[in-house]
Amino acid sequence: MKAKHLLKEKAVHGTALLPVAIHHLSYPANVETFFYLHWHYEFEFLVVLEGAIVYTIEDTDYPVKAGEGLFIPSNRLHAARSLDGMPCEACVVVFHPNLFSDQKQGSAYSRFVYPVLKGELEFVKELTGEEEWQRTVNERLKEIDAIGAFPLPDMELLLKSKLFEIWHHCCRHALPAASPTRENNLSYKLKRMQPVLAFIQANYRDEITLKALADLLPMSEGQFCSAFKEVMNLTPIAYVVRYRILQSCSLLMSTDWKIADIARTVGFNNISYYNREFAKAIGCPPGKYRSEA
Numbered sequence: 001m002k003a004k005h006l007l008k009e010k011a012v013h014g015t016a017l018l019p020v021a022i023h024h025l026s027y028p029a030n031v032e033t034f035f036y037l038h039w040h041y042e043f044e045f046l047v048v049l050e051g052a053i054v055y056t057i058e059d060t061d062y063p064v065k066a067g068e069g070l071f072i073p074s075n076r077l078h079a080a081r082s083l084d085g086m087p088c089e090a091c092v093v094v095f096h097p098n099l100f101s102d103q104k105q106g107s108a109y110s111r112f113v114y115p116v117l118k119g120e121l122e123f124v125k126e127l128t129g130e131e132e133w134q135r136t137v138n139e140r141l142k143e144i145d146a147i148g149a150f151p152l153p154d155m156e157l158l159l160k161s162k163l164f165e166i167w168h169h170c171c172r173h174a175l176p177a178a179s180p181t182r183e184n185n186l187s188y189k190l191k192r193m194q195p196v197l198a199f200i201q202a203n204y205r206d207e208i209t210l211k212a213l214a215d216l217l218p219m220s221e222g223q224f225c226s227a228f229k230e231v232m233n234l235t236p237i238a239y240v241v242r243y244r245i246l247q248s249c250s251l252l253m254s255t256d257w258k259i260a261d262i263a264r265t266v267g268f269n270n271i272s273y274y275n276r277e278f279a280k281a282i283g284c285p286p287g288k289y290r291s292e293a
Contacts, residue, residue, distance in 0.1 A: 013042050018156055019096035020163070022148035027051075027283070030085045036242060037079040037232050043116075044072035045093045045166065047127075047141035052083035053090060056233065062126055064090075069127030069138040071170065074117055077190075079233045091145035095163065112171050122177040123170045133169045140166050189231045192217065196228065200240055204247060205267045208240050244268060245281045252290040259286050 013021035019042075027034055034053065046055070047069040055062045055070055057078045064070050065083070072078050074097065082088060097117055101109040115121035127134045140162045147155045147162075195216045200208065213236050214224035228236045244266040251262045260271045268274035278286045 013040070013094045013096065014152070018152055019099050020152070020159065021094045022144060022152070023092040023094070024090075024145055024148055025092060026089045027082065027087060029082070029087045031082050031280070032234070032238075034080040034082070034088070035078070036234065036239070037077055039075055039077045040094070041074055042094045042096050043074055044078075045137075045141055046070045046072070047091050047138050047145070049089045049091065049142065049145070051088040052086045053080055053088045054083045055080050057125065064126075067129055067138065069129075069134070069141055071123050071125050071127065073119070073123065073125075081233055091141055091148070093141060093144055093163070099160070099163065100167070112167065116171075116174070119177050121171075121174045123174050131173075133173060137166050137169050189227070193228065193231055196236070200243055204240060204244050205265065207267075208237075210236060240267075241277050242281050245278050248274075248278065248286065249282070249289065252286055259290075262286070 013019060025034070037056075046053075046064065048064045048066050050066050052063065052065045055064060055072065055078055057072055057076050062070055063083050097109075097113050100113050116123060124134070127137055129135045129138055144159065144162050147159050152159060196213050199213065199216055210221050210225070213228075214221045217224060219227065225235060228234075228239070232239055234242065248262050248266045251257060251265065252259070255262070257265070259275075263271050263274035268277075275285060278289070282289055
């Protein structure tokens, strides 16, 4: 589906030899959106350490509070935002299916990974901790969060052992997936937004008005704003701003351009506004991002 292709995450998680990334996240209160709507081939686990978060997977919301966890299957559209304006501290673990085996015909891969990857076996998504195995999974995720403070190649065996244990528990409590009868509602809505997403990605460096976006469908500006936010969890203009910010992240890492020049290149005419929006979206100023990333 073309519209979904536009939302594929481009970030690389880990390395070819160790395809896993550990992200310790900390967001203050009243941050509207943590993650934009996106998808990736990798599996994802989350455990909330403090506060709360709401994940949207396809068209279903999953509130996750401190001590609880969540599983996001491969290839599923998902986004995250604050729950009732609460702050959130969490650990997100993202890893490629090849972490378990680079031999896709091997017994472990074919029995325990491939059925999940293909949607034939469905893991429990909400790891509330009501059952002992879920509490164990969430504890292992917390331990993985601590591992993230060290160079991952040095911790490879310990990291894999904990992920293998997590996968073991999830497999033991998985169910055969129900056969879908049609595409979910979010996919239908995304198809309608395809021209808008493509236009933004092609023209983000230029001035983009709400009217120009609404005219692409066509809709009234009010109807368009409501429809867009329902799918993307952001207003259209906020999405444009955040998209520009993400493009600037690549330039900060790949060039030695001045920050003001990067801001102008991605469509910001006001450097103060760029700095403010960058800090809001990424959690630090662009200069610090460049020096520490």
